[in-house]
Structures are given as structure tokens and as C-alpha cells.
Amino acid sequence: MYKIMTAGPVQVRENVLAARSIPCTNPDQDVEFYEFYKETCDLFSEALHTESRAIIMGGEGILGLEAACASLTEPGDRVLVIDNGIFGKGFADFVKIYGGEPVLYTTDYKNPVDPAGLEAYLEKDSDFRYATLVHCDTPSGVINDIPALTNILDKFGILSVVDSVAGMFGQPLDCAKSKIDILCGGSQKALSAPPGLTMVWVSQRAFDFMEHRKTPIASFYANIMTFKDYYENKWFPYTMPISDITGLRQALDNFMADDSxxxxxxxxxxxxxxxxxxxxxxxxxxxxxxxxxxxxxxxxxxxxxxxxxxxxxxxxxxxxxxxxxxxxxxxxxxxxxxxxxxxxxxxxxxxxxxxxxxxxxxxxxxxxxxxxxxxxxxxx
Known part of the structure; x- marks a missing residue:
């Protein structure tokens, strides 16, 4: 076995692997699993100090990015793609898949996005349904000031989708001081669980927007709204990967127990x-x-x-x-x-x-x- 010191996936602690081996129930029918899933989601919101609802979806972190774009984009929507890295630019592909028009705001790949520059740009053109941006753009390792950038977007009435797959749980992210509408994470980076799950945190404003779309969301698996009432209805849109989620919960517990x-x-x-x-x-x-x-x-x-x-x-x-x-x-x-x-x-x-x-x-x-x-x- 190699020692994996890659930019993700990373090494996994023994207690996470052990948790994944616990005998599993039928997650579609066992009411106790709905309680466990909701409790885990609530802990994810607590861990990032946000009132946004957390959802765990069965799929690698890219699923969360696509689901955010699928759930917000309607045909013809102009979407601002803040591009100072490879993953930042990559959001444009998801926007196009769902009929939107990506407009790239491209800056220097060797430095963070300058909030003043973004604000000056938006003073001239702010007609965007939402904007996408990356917290840690893994190919270059650049960190963007998410609180500053999302507050500027909010000032112009623009919803925000933030990719923090390679940032969260290793890089501080002050969600309480940010205006993030959909925040995306993944299991296999700083949280140190195996790949296979994506977590999304969804604001009430984003849920309201999705509920009042003019056109249906053009996906089933990448549709965030299918999770909105899972707990009340005791129904998941697909069979949840229960062993993966059990391991993820242990990884989250590990994080929350580590003050340093x-x-x-x-x-x-x-x-x-x-x-x-x-x-x-x-x-x-x-x-x-x-x-x-x-x-x-x-x-x-x-x-x-x-x-x-x-x-x-x-x-x-x-x-x-x-x-x-x-x-x-x-x-x-x-x-x-x-x-x-x-x-x-x-x-x-x-x-x-x-x-x-x-x-x-x-x-x-x-x-x-x-x-x-x-x-x-x-x-x-």
C-alpha cells in the first residue's frame, strides 16, 4: 500500500474504516436510519456554524457541484463563473449542460480573487441569476476570501454557489459571516473519509428559489429538491449508501473532537x-x-x-x-x-x-x- 499524500483522497483513520464495516440495515425502511441521517446532517451544519440545511448525497464531490447548478439553472440564465483556477473555470461546463449561459470573470491564477475588482465589475454588469466560486482551487492551491466575495454578490442580489471540497475542515470558513446559498463539500479531502459522498449546505433563500422555478429541474439524481422533505416523508430519492454514511459520521466526530x-x-x-x-x-x-x-x-x-x-x-x-x-x-x-x-x-x-x-x-x-x-x- 502506498502512503497517499495526494491532494485528495487522503489517508483514512482506522475508526472510520471500522465504522464502515458495521452491519447495515435497509436505509429505505428503517426509521432509525432517518434519525441517524438527520442527526448527522444537523451536525454538519453545526460544524460549519451555519443555519443552512446540510444534505448528504450518494456520489463523489463533483455531484454536489453539478447538483447545485442543475437545481438553480434555468434555460437562458446568465451565470457568473468566477474563474481564478481550473475548478473555478470548470463550473461553466455544468452551467451549459443545464441550459445556462456562463459568463467568466477570469483573474490571475496565481493569486486570490480581489474583492474590490469583483465589486467594480458588478457595478457595470450584475444581471446574473447566481454566481459560482471556489474556496480552495485544488490544482493551484489558491484560497479565496469567501466571506468578502459572497457578501459582495449578495449586495447585488446574486445567489452564490461555493465549492469548498478541498478547503472545508482544513481551512477555516466563516459561514456565519458569509452569504453562501449552496456550499459544496466532499468526503475524501480534509474530512478524511473514503471518496463517494458529497455534502451540500442549502440556504432557505436557495430552497425558495428552487421551489419557484419556472421550469422543472432537468435532473433526478442531481436534484437537491428531492431531499427537501425526506425526513417528514421518511423517503429518500434513492437508496442511501449506508456504510459510507456511517463512516462519514465517524470522520465528522473525529473532526469535532479535534480542537487544534x-x-x-x-x-x-x-x-x-x-x-x-x-x-x-x-x-x-x-x-x-x-x-x-x-x-x-x-x-x-x-x-x-x-x-x-x-x-x-x-x-x-x-x-x-x-x-x-x-x-x-x-x-x-x-x-x-x-x-x-x-x-x-x-x-x-x-x-x-x-x-x-x-x-x-x-x-x-x-x-x-x-x-x-x-x-x-x-x-x-
């Missing part, structure tokens, strides 16, 4: 970046660094494939490459959830250094040693 989770992620991320830069390697971003994933440029004299394969073959450690406009240009280290521990990150940096030096790429310091020292004592 955000501080640990921040320290791990800062020490990782510091060590890499001191070693003479180049981070991809200029600002807006994520606490869940670090993205560095592939050095000259080696390919991303050589780095990834070398680390797997020689050290049994798996990290991530990238795709789209960053294909072959960067590699990514995931230090989120169960990966956010000093021992595993130090081992990953040692493996990275060994792989680079095997190919004649000089590293200016002992990456693992520099990381450990910085993590324990702070930057010099």
Missing part, C-alpha cells in the same frame, strides 16, 4: 512552504496559499512523471500531478485531514528530495529537517 485541527493545518502548511523555498524550489502561487495543499513548480531537468513515479517506486509515497493548463508544470502535496501530521509530511519531503537528487537536481537544504524545525519552532 485548524492550527495544525496552518502550521503544517507554513512549515512545508518554508522548507521548500529554503531548499531552492519554487511555489506556484504568489499569494493566497492553502493550508490543505502545497503546489510547487516542477524544476528544470526533471518531469512531473519522473517525480511521481520515483516517489512511488523508491519510497512508496504518492503525491499528485496536475491537469488542464497546469499539466506537467506543477506537483502537489496534500497535507489535509489525516495527512496533516509532521511525520508523514517530513517523510514526503525526504522522498521528494531523494527523487530530485537522484535525477541530479540539487536541493539547498535538508527538506525534512528544515520542515520539522520550522513546524516545532517557527520560521527562523
Amino acid at each position: 485541527v485548524y492550527d495544525r493545518h496552518a502550521k503544517i502548511a507554513a512549515a512545508t512552504r518554508y522548507a521548500l523555498v529554503k531548499g531552492g524550489l519554487s511555489l506556484y502561487l504568489e499569494s493566497g496559499y492553502s493550508n490543505t495543499v502545497t503546489v510547487l513548480e516542477v524544476p528544470e531537468g526533471i518531469t512531473d512523471k519522473e517525480i511521481l513515479e520515483g516517489m512511488m517506486q523508491d519510497y512508496n509515497i504518492m503525491i499528485s500531478g496536475c491537469f488542464d493548463v497546469l499539466a506537467g508544470k506543477v506537483i502537489r502535496i496534500g497535507h489535509m485531514g489525516e495527512n496533516a501530521n509532521a511525520e508523514d509530511v517530513a517523510a514526503t519531503l525526504a522522498a521528494l528530495q531523494g527523487t530530485l537528487e537522484k535525477h541530479g537536481i540539487k536541493v539547498a537544504c535538508d527538506l525534512a529537517k528544515e520542515f520539522k524545525n520550522t513546524y516545532e519552532n517557527g520560521a527562523a
Whole structure:
């Protein structure tokens, strides 16, 4: 087995795996499961300090993004796609599938979206049904200021869909100070459960909008409204993946019992970046660094494939490459959830250094040693 230090999925704790092995009932008929599911959803709202209703859907995190667009988009709707990363741009595909007209607001991929710039743009054109934006755009690792951006959108009467799949539970997200209408997450990132579930948090304003659409939602499986009255009616739109949800609940319990989770992620991320830069390697971003994933440029004299394969073959450690406009240009280290521990990150940096030096790429310091020292004592 590889040690997976990728940008997701991540390592899974033993008690989560054990929870998934508990004998399961029939989730369609067992009233106790409806209680368990609702209790788990309520805990998800509590965990993110939001009054929005949480829903767990059976499908990987992409399902939540598509479901948000499917449920809000009507044919001909103009939708603002805030694009400062590959996943930000990707929302346009979902908008088009459901008959909307995506309008891209594209900014620098190496920095967060500037709230003042967005506001100036909307002063000239704010005729949008809703807007999409990403909290942590995983391919680059950039973090956007969701409270600031969503409050600007709300000022212009624009609903918001936020992808925090790779942010939430590792990167603080102040939902109480934000105006998020649909927030999307996934099981396999900082929450550290296996892939296969998406969580969405839906505001009352979003539910009201969906109820008063002029046209039917053009999907069944990606239709958020099918979950609206599940508890009152004791009816799910499809058979829920009960073992996945049982494991997800344990992962959520793990998160809620960890008072230091955000501080640990921040320290791990800062020490990782510091060590890499001191070693003479180049981070991809200029600002807006994520606490869940670090993205560095592939050095000259080696390919991303050589780095990834070398680390797997020689050290049994798996990290991530990238795709789209960053294909072959960067590699990514995931230090989120169960990966956010000093021992595993130090081992990953040692493996990275060994792989680079095997190919004649000089590293200016002992990456693992520099990381450990910085993590324990702070930057010099």
C-alpha cells in the first residue's frame, strides 16, 4: 500500500474504516436510519456554524457541484463563473449542460480573487441569476476570501454557489459571516473519509428559489429538491449508501473532537512552504496559499512523471500531478485531514528530495529537517 499524500483522497483513520464495516440495515425502511441521517446532517451544519440545511448525497464531490447548478439553472440564465483556477473555470461546463449561459470573470491564477475588482465589475454588469466560486482551487492551491466575495454578490442580489471540497475542515470558513446559498463539500479531502459522498449546505433563500422555478429541474439524481422533505416523508430519492454514511459520521466526530485541527493545518502548511523555498524550489502561487495543499513548480531537468513515479517506486509515497493548463508544470502535496501530521509530511519531503537528487537536481537544504524545525519552532 502506498502512503497517499495526494491532494485528495487522503489517508483514512482506522475508526472510520471500522465504522464502515458495521452491519447495515435497509436505509429505505428503517426509521432509525432517518434519525441517524438527520442527526448527522444537523451536525454538519453545526460544524460549519451555519443555519443552512446540510444534505448528504450518494456520489463523489463533483455531484454536489453539478447538483447545485442543475437545481438553480434555468434555460437562458446568465451565470457568473468566477474563474481564478481550473475548478473555478470548470463550473461553466455544468452551467451549459443545464441550459445556462456562463459568463467568466477570469483573474490571475496565481493569486486570490480581489474583492474590490469583483465589486467594480458588478457595478457595470450584475444581471446574473447566481454566481459560482471556489474556496480552495485544488490544482493551484489558491484560497479565496469567501466571506468578502459572497457578501459582495449578495449586495447585488446574486445567489452564490461555493465549492469548498478541498478547503472545508482544513481551512477555516466563516459561514456565519458569509452569504453562501449552496456550499459544496466532499468526503475524501480534509474530512478524511473514503471518496463517494458529497455534502451540500442549502440556504432557505436557495430552497425558495428552487421551489419557484419556472421550469422543472432537468435532473433526478442531481436534484437537491428531492431531499427537501425526506425526513417528514421518511423517503429518500434513492437508496442511501449506508456504510459510507456511517463512516462519514465517524470522520465528522473525529473532526469535532479535534480542537487544534485548524492550527495544525496552518502550521503544517507554513512549515512545508518554508522548507521548500529554503531548499531552492519554487511555489506556484504568489499569494493566497492553502493550508490543505502545497503546489510547487516542477524544476528544470526533471518531469512531473519522473517525480511521481520515483516517489512511488523508491519510497512508496504518492503525491499528485496536475491537469488542464497546469499539466506537467506543477506537483502537489496534500497535507489535509489525516495527512496533516509532521511525520508523514517530513517523510514526503525526504522522498521528494531523494527523487530530485537522484535525477541530479540539487536541493539547498535538508527538506525534512528544515520542515520539522520550522513546524516545532517557527520560521527562523
